[in-house]
Amino acid sequence: MNKLFDNVYEFTHPLIQHKITILRDKNTGTNEFRKVVEELGMLMGFEALADLETVDIEIETPIESCKSPVIAGRKLAIVPILRAGLGLVPGILSLTPSAKVGHIGMYRDEETHEPHEYFCKLPDPISERVILVTDPMLATGGSAIDAINLIKKRGGKRIKMICIIAAPEGVKKFHEAHPDVELYIGHLDRELNKAAYICPGLGDAGDRIFGTK
Ligand code: PRP
Ligand code: URA
DSSP states (O other): OEEEETTEEEOOOHHHHHHHHHHHOTTOOHHHHHHHHHHHHHHHHHHHTTTOOEEEEEEEOSSOEEEEEEEOTTOEEEEEEETGGGGGHHHHHHHOTTOEEOEEEEEEOTTTOOEEEEEEEOOSSGGGSEEEEEOSEESSSHHHHHHHHHHHHTTOOEEEEEEEEEOHHHHHHHHHHOTTSEEEEEEEOSEEOTTSOEESSOSOHHHHHHTOO
16 A cells, blocks of 8 residues: 555555456446446455454354454444445445445536535434545545535544545645545546546546446
8 A cells, every 4th residue: 555645545456456447448337337346345445444443352162262353332334425435335334234324415516516515414423433435536525525524513533535546636635624534545546637537537437337427
């Protein structure tokens, strides 16, 4: 993993890079795209949750009794940013099936590229959970910054975010707004174009996951 700033990491694992190449290919269809986003949710979520606290419990193996660790506390909230963030959730849930799932609805205005919130429902009490926010794309950073502002306003404290592809402009803005939030990036791309799309990117993640245009 490359450390880009304090709390900002870029994955270097060859399996993650291989899967991102599949997503970038314009010939990858909806079915495969969705499947690979789910797999990346599992691989990236696994790493992002490497510091979850554990507590030892006493159990009986078929041989003897022993102390063995389980995840401590109130566990995890996964919070996808709608719509595209939903694609990463099943892979993370396959690792942590008892996690609670919140949702934040954000869409980017096509002209101004400013994010607009249209939905927010978070598991209660959010303040006691590790919160893993998901969105495949971090472009200008506006949607992610606003989503995390909302979570913090409602009491969220221990926040991490995973995104598959990010633009340097967005990562800088995100880190300035939320230096306390751990950000995990699958690949840091070159730049944004005039329409605020990531280059080379993968196009519109929501449309490619859900088969819309
Ligand atoms: C996309 C993407 C992010 C946002 C990133 O969502 O999934 O949420 O754009 O752009 P930003 O960093 O410049 O804010 P979009 O608004 O297209 O909504 P969708 O997921 O419903 O397609
Ligand atoms: N949202 C996307 O889905 N793709 C981009 O490149 C930028 C924002």
